[in-house]
Amino acid sequence: MTRVLYIDDESSLLTLTQLYLKEEAGLDVEIATTAEEGLNLLQKSSYDAIISDYDMPDIDGIQFLKLVRDYDLAIPFIIFTGKGREEVAIEALNNGADFYIQKGGEPRTIFTELANAVRHLVRRTQAERNVIQIEQHLTAFLNALPDIAYIKGPDLTYLLINTAYQKFLGLSSVQEAVGKTDKELLPSPFAALSGESDEEILNRKVPYLIQNIFDGKTYQIQKFPLSFPSGTTGIGGIIREIVDDSTTTFSS
Secondary structure, X not given: OOEEEEEOOOHHHHHHHHHHHHHOOOOEEEEEOOHHHHHHHHHHOOOOEEEEEOOOXXXXXXXXXXXXXXXXXXXOEXXXXXXXXXXXXXXXXXXXXXXXXXXXXXXXXXXXXXXXHHHHHHHHHHHHHHHHHHHHHHHHHHHHOOOEEEEEOOOOOEEEEOHHHHHHHOOOOHHHOOOOOHHHHOOHHHHHHHHHHHHHXXXXXXXXXXXXXXXXXXXXXXXXXXXXXXOOEEEEEXXXXXXXXXXXXXXO
């Protein structure tokens, strides 16, 4: 169940909102009457989203938002502010709030908007975290390979390279290759050859395998098309050194 922390110094609204979000929207809502109390709860438990009033004593909603963002950049944060406070909403968004909702009007409409905003933001955040986790797992897998490995996007810029390729290229970090092309990283003759095979792969959507000599060493170069969720096609590649007809790995 989605866990929500809701902070508001209006006790009647606090209880009513908690009841609706629990009973009608199926959200697990914990409440606090001050930002300080909310911070204490955040230190003790984890939540999927935060709803905060703006006009509160001692620490207002914007100050509370800044304190939360100091240690959690990702948790969805919704500012719940009074009508006619558009400047507050703008300030909240500029300081990292994900959404704002104005108080006032028909209660059920406001509560439904709150519930929908929470669900949407939580789904979005979870999807973003899943993407990051998948990338971390993929990076760990590629770095465990003894051979050079990489992934290029549809525009043939590097999206990801492993540490073996980083060392081969003489880069100080794998991030130096991200967004760059073969022309920027490889000697001209090899960049041209690589570009030709890349275009063939993207056009024909078939794997490519060849041996090539570089700096007196023979390498087996294997490339293959990668279908991305966006519907576009990129390229994956693995390069290994061939010595005495047996496959060996790059030395570090």
